[in-house]
Amino acid sequence: MRSISQRELRNDNAAIMRAVEAGESFTVTRRGVPVARVTPVPESDLRRVRPASPGHDVAALPRVTAATPSTEHLEDLRGDR
Template identity: 80%
Template sequence: MRSISQRELRNDNATIMRAVESGESFVVTRRGVPVARLTPVPDTDLRVVRPAAEGVDVTALPRVRATRPTAGHLDDLRGDR
């Protein structure tokens, strides 16, 4: 596992991400101290296990009409009222 600095990760992120995609792992350091590990995601971890169901026509669903403007709902959620 190769060590890279935070600055190298920032400046060469495209190259490093391609290397991670191809299976390489990195330890990211800040001022020489390891702070993170950058490794490929296993196939079964965060990737789609199965595609979305076919044949669901969301355009056929009824439209929902708001009883008041969206800004009012947002104000309530933010606690502005």
């Protein structure tokens, strides 16, 4: 497991993520003290992620109309500019 600094993780994020995808693991340090590990997610964990379920059909909801147009509210909020 390779050790990298927090600054290196920030500056070389894309390269480090590609290495993690390839199976490499990293220990992230801050001022030389280990604070985190970046490791690939095991295949078994990836299978637990379920696909997004179909949501509600927002287009089917009834339209709501305001009693007062929003332009009047905005003019009231702006006051005397």
